[in-house]
Amino acid sequence: MAAILKVEQLSMQYTSGQRQLSVLQDINISIEEGETVAITGPSGSGKTTLMGLCAALDNPTSGQITLLGTVVNPLTEDQRAILRNKHIGFIFQNFQLLPSLTALENVMLPLELQGIKGAEAEAERLLERVGLKDRMTHYPTQLSGGEQQRVALARAFINKPKILFADEPTGNLDGDTGATVESLMFDLNKDYGTTLIIVTHNPDLASRTGRIIKLRSGHIVSDLKNDPATAIN
Amino acid sequence: MSNFSFLIQTAYRDSRKNRSKLVLFMSSIVLGVAALVAINSFNYNLRNEIDKEAATLLGADLAASGNRPAEAGILRVLDSLPAERAREMEMLSMAYIPKTDESQFVRLKALEGNFPFYGKIKAEPAEAATTFRSGPFALVDRGLMLQHGLQSGDSIRIGKMMFMIQGKLDGSVGSVGMASAVAPAIYINLTSLDSTGLVQPGSLINYAYYYKVPEGFNIEKWKKDRKSLFKSDQLRVETVESRKENLNKAFSFLNYFLNLVAIVALLLGCIGVASSVMIYVRSKTNSIALLRCLGMKPMDAFLVYFIQIVALGLIGVIMGVLTGVLIQSALPVILKDFIPVTVNNALSPKAISEGFFLGISVTTLFALLPLVSIRNISPLRTLRVETEASSGAFDYLKTGILVIIGIVLIGFLWLLTSSFLTSLAFVAGIIVSYLILSGLSSLIITMLRKSIPSNAGFVTRQGLSNLFRPDNQTQTIMVTIGMGTAVLTTLMILQSLLLNNVSMMDAGKQPNMILYGIETNQMDDLKKLTLASGLPVIQEVPVVTMKIDGWKGRTKAQWLADSLMTAERWAVNREARVSYRDTISDDEKLVSGKLRKYNNEGDSIFVSLGTTFADAMDAEIGDEIVFNVQGTRIVTYVGSLREIEFRNLSTRFFIIFPTGVLEKAPQFQVVVTKTPDNSTMSKYRTEVVKAFPNVSVVDLTTILQSVNDILKKVSFVIRFMAIFSLLTGMIVLISSLLLSKYQRLKESILLRTIGATRSQIIKINATEYAFLGFLSAGTGVFIAVLSSFLVTKFQLKLDYQIAWWPVVGIIVGIVTITVVIGMLNSRDIVSSPPLEVLRKEGS
Structure with missing residues (x-):
């Protein structure tokens, strides 16, 4: 199977005052289409930075990222925006819904950005799929945390992304709600055949993926295949 | 651009829950544009009126006047005009009112002929403007008649002669209301003047000769041909055209002043616009980052907010134009004492279109300053990563916008004043004033920040620290409220200073009464009367x-x-x-x-x-x-x-x-x-006028009253304008409080969660607002004291004294208003349960 994401010799440094802060060093990863991958590690290990770089949200200090066969580094911000909009889905720990849009409008947004007609019907279908048929016209502040994350899930899948990045998707939810969202995410992932990359602290969530990459102090310390069938649900 | 209609739709959706927050942003625009439209409409109407009414203002085709009779040669030339003639002698004198046994300093106008040939003397009853000319009759200023309870048919003595009052005088030709503050006017006919005995060698009399030429006669050419003749004498010869020119020159200062006020009001409004948009954009940073994350291009993200601001700005400008049209109808009433014509409140398409286009362009440009920072918001913000790159690099785009703002302003002023240099100086002056105020504010804030005492109570420290929280608007508020305070306080100080200096004349043994026009043979009797009244x-x-x-x-x-x-x-x-x-x-x-x-x-x-x-x-x-x-x-x-x-x-x-x-x-x-008190002064004055009708009396009380009346009227107009500046300041205050509410909310909730009582939160907020009000008012007062000191020392050359109580009153007033506005805005922060508030406001 072809690699949907290829990271080569990747390093990332930030300048903090007078000091150079090395967040990632010499990272090499190759992820194939349809894979489910968990990136884990302690706080400050560089997980989120790595995800941001892989999702074309930022430029590395050095190294190369190839996403869907396209080298991301030389792309302009507009070209990256188009790439994200057409092929990438996002789920965030703090849901990141636009407070001024209803649940339905939030879900429609990625398709509307592409200028696709009929976004509303697709968004309604997806909201129904995540169990929010009756909450479509509600604003984020009128929804519980679990409901907000389900809206975010619907939004993430509406553009049928090739690759989905999830940043601690259950980090802000209680156990039961988190489990519901988790199941929905994996079900949708399966239905849409999406490549899934999850950044998480949660070992249970990580164990439901097919591959676990562990980071420590900006280095990959392990990159192991995992059998999700053995995961405790 | 991907899809403009989508951008408009997103802009609409995004603004849906925030429109109320932007109402105050619009209020800043409304005030600024309203001031501009109102003032310019008034200006244009005034100019039109002067053009239209010039003949009425002069009352004749040609008027020659001077402080002595025209020399025979000149008079011969004037009288050679194929014209209808009229003559007027005007002097200041005393009038005695038998009904009340009181005397009054008046401006006596003795008329011969059918002057005014154009326009009319306004009187009640209207026929009184004609009947007074036919005998020993007088047309008396309405204010004077009211003051002394006089009616038509009552008598008034001028000099040695008694006149019967024919009616109330409401306005003489070409005079301004201000003149009656100095001395109310009385019209009599010229033939009666000799009988008053007031015309003596040395009397201060203004002589005027009026001519009405037949239609088609070129009076301008006639005057031009005799230019050298008229130039060599002290006679001032005016035609309708030259009067028009003179009036326009005289009012160009008023124009400049009003334009300055309008532009300052608009710019203060724009400062409000820029600061509210800046805070709005900051509150939207996460939404913008998410839109970017989901694939929106930087330019499209910018356009979503640009569309919102332009749309609201447009509504604000339209509302401003409408408000301006309403205010404009009040200006002729407020300024009526300064202008010799009745200015109508007709709609001025020129002023409206200028207000609209300048309002929309300046608002957009000022909003662009914070809006362009949207292009720097990284989509990475969605991932908890603090990546705000504040590179500190030179921002060419922002500098370009500032330059365009300068060019637009200079261009507009150039249009208004027809002078490039004046426009340049105008804009430079505004920039310098702003820099001084903001520099001073910045200095005060820095000093205060460094000097917060560590041993001050928690409430005080917290309240003061709030002034320096991120996204604070302390400096903007200080500049806007400070500017309004500075203008108001400067006026107040100068007004009381001038009045003090005049009343100081009365101090100690200084004389306070002058009697003039005394014939030599009257001297002994007058001295006797004076000494008998106990006066030196x-x-x-x-x-x-x-x-x-x-x-x-x-x-x-x-x-x-x-x-x-x-x-x-x-x-x-x-x-x-x-x-x-x-x-x-x-x-x-x-x-x-x-x-x-x-x-x-x-x-x-x-x-x-x-x-x-x-x-x-x-x-x-x-x-x-x-x-x-x-x-x-x-x-x-x-x-x-x-x-x-x-x-x-x-x-x-x-x-x-x-x-x-x-x-x-x-x-x-x-x-x-020197009279010891007002009642002695009044009694003595009446006795003198009764015994020596030709003698004029000038006393300090009259002068003081006149100066006070004039200053009151002038300062009322300036105050009216300064109110715009203060209102804008208050709107900036309210909008910044509203827009930073979530931040305050989070702090208050945290404080309440860890055990702060409701009253502690109220005290913290009140301390913050009190300091904000105090710093703003204090900056304004400081500038006012400095500027009034410079004006007094170097321009008026008077001793500088300040009555501090009114100044303290201004500071207390502004602090109170600030605290009240602040507390009203944050009342739900302190009165609702933390969770409820957080759920409502948070996202």
């Missing part, structure tokens, strides 16, 4: 009127024909009122030469000149000056120069002759006295 005769001064015939060996005519003449025309042409004595008075200081006596007939006559007059004449010690004393030429030499102080109410003379020269010349006397 501080000075008795003879006055002789004369003209200058020549100086430094050349005649006046030769000098006037010389384009290199260094003397000033006012000094050369004036009818001089001269006294004679051999001593220096208390108000004078000899700065050069000495007072030389005239001992024997045939001796040289040495006069003493005031330094101001000597400078105007370009005269030095030893120079020859030839005077014409009612037909007799007297050759004199400058013997000394005196510096004259004008602080006290007293007689002052630019020219003093030695004794022994003028004693036999026709003259009148002046007596100076």
Whole structure:
């Protein structure tokens, strides 16, 4: 199977005052289409930075990222925006819904950005799929945390992304709600055949993926295949 | 651009829950544009009215006036006009009102002929404007009649003659309401004037000659052909065209002032716009980052917010135009005392379109300053990563926008004032004022930040620290409220300072009453009356009127024909009122030469000149000056120069002759006295006017009252304008409080969660607002004290004193308003349960 994401010799440094802060060093990863991958590690290990770089949200200090066969580094911000909009889905720990849009409008947004007609019907279908048929016209502040994350899930899948990045998707939810969202995410992932990359602290969530990459102090310390069938649900 | 209709839709959706937050942003625009439209509409209507009414303002096709009768030669030329003629003599005098046994200082206008030929004298009843001309009748200022309870049919005595009042005078031709604050007008007919006995040698009279030419007669050409003739005399010859020109010149200052106020109001509004948009954009940072994350291009993200701001700005500008049109109808009423025409409140398409286009462009440009930072918001913000790159690099785009703002403003002002340099100076002045205010605010904030005492209570420290929280608007609020406070306080200080200086004239043994126009044979009786009233005769001064015939060996005519003449025309042409004595008075200081006596007939006559007059004449010690004393030429030499102080109410003379020269010349006397109180002053004045009708009395109370009336009217107008600035400041305050509410909310909730009581939160907020109000008002007052000090010392050359209580009152007032507005805005932060608030406000 072809690699949907290829990271080569990747390093990332930030300048903090007078000091150079090395967040990632010499990272090499190759992820194939349809894979489910968990990136884990302690706080400050560089997980989120790595995800941001892989999702074309930022430029590395050095190294190369190839996403869907396209080298991301030389792309302009507009070209990256188009790439994200057409092929990438996002789920965030703090849901990141636009407070001024209803649940339905939030879900429609990625398709509307592409200028696709009929976004509303697709968004309604997806909201129904995540169990929010009756909450479509509600604003984020009128929804519980679990409901907000389900809206975010619907939004993430509406553009049928090739690759989905999830940043601690259950980090802000209680156990039961988190489990519901988790199941929905994996079900949708399966239905849409999406490549899934999850950044998480949660070992249970990580164990439901097919591959676990562990980071420590900006280095990959392990990159192991995992059998999700053995995961405790 | 991906899809413009989608961007509009997103902009609409995004603004849906925030529109109320942006209402105040719109209010800033509304105020600024309203001021601009109102003021410019008034300006254009005023100019139109002056153009339209010029003939009515002059009342004739040609008017010649001066402070002595026109010379026979000139009068012959004027009378050669194929025209209908009228004549007017105007003087200040006393009137005695038998009904109340009171006297009043008045402006007497004695008329002959059918003047005004254009327009009319406004009177009630209307026919009174005609009937007063037919006998010993008077048309009396409405205010004066009201003050003394007079009715048509009552009597009023002017000089030695009693007049029957025919009606109330509501406005004379070409005069402004302000004039009646000094002395109310009374019209009589010219033939009755002689019988009053007021016209004597030395009386201060303005003579006017009016002409109405037949239609088709080119009066401009006629005047132009005789230009040199009119130039050589002190007669001022005006036609409708020249009056129009003069009026437009006179009002150009008012125009500049009003334009300045309008532009300042608009710019203050724009500061409000920029600061509210900045905070709005910051509150939207996460949404923008998410939109970017989901694939929106940077330019499209910028457009989503740009569309919102432009749409709301457009609504604000339209509302501003409508408000401006409403305010404009009030301006003619407020300014009526300053203008000689009735300005209508017609809609001015020019002012409206200017207000609209300038409002929309300046609002958009000022909003662009914070909006362009949207392009720097990284999509990475969605991932908890703090990546705000504040590179500190030079931002060419923002600088470009600032330059465009400058160009637009200069261009607009250029359009208004027709002078590029003035526009440039205008904009530079505004920038400098802003820089001074914001520099001063910044300095105060820095000093305060460093000096928060660590041992101050928690509430005080927390309240003060709030002034420096991220996204604070402390400096913007200080600048806007400070500017309004500075204008208001400067006015107040200057007004009370001028009044104090006038009332200081009354202090101690300084004289407070002058009686003039006394005939020599009345002197003994008048002195007796004065002493019998228990008042001192501080000075008795003879006055002789004369003209200058020549100086430094050349005649006046030769000098006037010389384009290199260094003397000033006012000094050369004036009818001089001269006294004679051999001593220096208390108000004078000899700065050069000495007072030389005239001992024997045939001796040289040495006069003493005031330094101001000597400078105007370009005269030095030893120079020859030839005077014409009612037909007799007297050759004199400058013997000394005196510096004259004008602080006290007293007689002052630019020219003093030695004794022994003028004693036999026709003259009148002046007596100076001091009354202990107002009632004595009023009683004495009435007795003098009854016994000596030709004598005029000027007293300090009248002067003080007139100065006060004038200052009140002037300052009311300026205050009205300063209110715009203060209102804008308050709107910036409210909008910044509203927009930073979530931040305050989070802090308050945290504080309440960890155990702060409701009253502690209230105190913290009140402390913050009180300091904010105090710092803003304090900055304004500081600038006001400084500017009024500079004006007083260097412009007015007076002693500087401040009545501090009103200043303290202004500070307390502004602090109170700030605290009240602040507390009203944050009442739900303190009154609702933390969770409820968080759920409602948070996202």
